[in-house]
Amino acid sequence: MKKSIIALMGLFMLMACSEDAYQEADKLNEPGNVENTGPQNQVYTHDPSIPYDSPYDLGSDRTINYIFKNNTDVELTFHPWVSLCYYDGINDTNHFSFPINNPTLYPVFNILPSPVWNEYDNKITAKIIKIPPYTTETITTTPGMNLPADPSGPKTASGQFFEFGAYAVSTTPQEIALLSQYGKFIGLESNFGAIKFSSLPPGMNPNATWQSVPVLPGSTLKKLYNTSSMEVCTVVGGIANHPSTNTVVFNGMTYTLSAYTTSTDVIVEFN
Numbered sequence: 001m002k003k004s005i006i007a008l009m010g011l012f013m014l015m016a017c018s019e020d021a022y023q024e025a026d027k028l029n030e031p032g033n034v035e036n037t038g039p040q041n042q043v044y045t046h047d048p049s050i051p052y053d054s055p056y057d058l059g060s061d062r063t064i065n066y067i068f069k070n071n072t073d074v075e076l077t078f079h080p081w082v083s084l085c086y087y088d089g090i091n092d093t094n095h096f097s098f099p100i101n102n103p104t105l106y107p108v109f110n111i112l113p114s115p116v117w118n119e120y121d122n123k124i125t126a127k128i129i130k131i132p133p134y135t136t137e138t139i140t141t142t143p144g145m146n147l148p149a150d151p152s153g154p155k156t157a158s159g160q161f162f163e164f165g166a167y168a169v170s171t172t173p174q175e176i177a178l179l180s181q182y183g184k185f186i187g188l189e190s191n192f193g194a195i196k197f198s199s200l201p202p203g204m205n206p207n208a209t210w211q212s213v214p215v216l217p218g219s220t221l222k223k224l225y226n227t228s229s230m231e232v233c234t235v236v237g238g239i240a241n242h243p244s245t246n247t248v249v250f251n252g253m254t255y256t257l258s259a260y261t262t263s264t265d266v267i268v269e270f271n
Contacts, residue, residue, distance in 0.1 A: 044263040045229040047209060052199055054261040056146065056184065057229040058086045062264075066139040066148060066185070068156070069269040070131040072255055076270045078190035080126040080162055081239065084119065085146055085184030087225035087232050091119050091214045098178045105174040108164045120213050120232055121221050123186070123239065127163040131270070147183035150176050184232070185266055187239045190257060192270070197259045198244035199233045200224060 044062070045054045055064045070076045084095055093101035100119065103110040108124055126149075131137055137156035139148045148154050149162040164171045164179065187196035206212045206224060213223040213232055222236035234240045245258040256271050 053263045056231040061144040065265045067267045069136045076131045078188040081187045086230040149179040193246035196239045196242040204235045
């Protein structure tokens with residue numbers, strides 16, 4: 001009798017485990033869910049319904065590759081545009097533990113409020129990056145670093161990184177820590193036009209996967225955040241007004257500049 005009971009219990013346990021496995025597989029196939037991949041269980045923003053992949057995820061200590069490809073015979077120069085990457089649960093004067101409205105500690109972040117001072121609306125411009133003809137330069141962050149903005153951190157082979165400071169204003173250690181941990185490369189202004197990174201469709205409405213970032217009075221921007229990775233993307237105004245690809249005719253030749261992300265990489269490509 002005991003053997004029969006044990007056998008039945010084993011059968012029930014096997015059925016329960018199988019059902020859990022199928023439910024987990026179904027969850028991973030749902031649009032917008034964040035997947036675990038690779039031996040380190042790296043996670044990232046993944047929404048096949050758009051489709052959109054990016055390496056950004058608040059809960060991940062993965063590394064990110066910043067790749068600048070110049071496949072042409074002319075030099076590419078650009079100023080990166082950077083904003084905050086993750087929604088921290090409220091739109092106020094702090095970003096997680098950083099009191100970002102303090103102009104002494106965060107002088108660059110407070111130079112040009114656009115259109116008004118706002119935790120998520122503020123966009124800052126990094127110093128120029130130059131990529132020579134037929135050259136690819138890469139920066140791979142250290143684990144947990146979102147943006148290579150630390151002068152003592154990783155750089156390209158030619159020593160370039162996301163360096164900040166303008167209008168005779170220098171950045172601070174607190175600001176470098178903020179941007180390194182929570183900064184996001186959202187677009188750029190170059191010698192071949194201004195573009196954004198391809199992300200959410202312009203004007204996209206909230207859904208189960210993407211929720212609205214609260215809007216402050218005076219703001220003209222609309223932003224959504226991914227409920228799994230917490231990544232913030234702009235869908236109305238500001239950076240959303242730019243294309244993700246720009247084609248220019250220069251000296252009788254046609255050149256195309258684009259910006260996009262994958263689950264592991266942030267890529268600027270010039271062809």
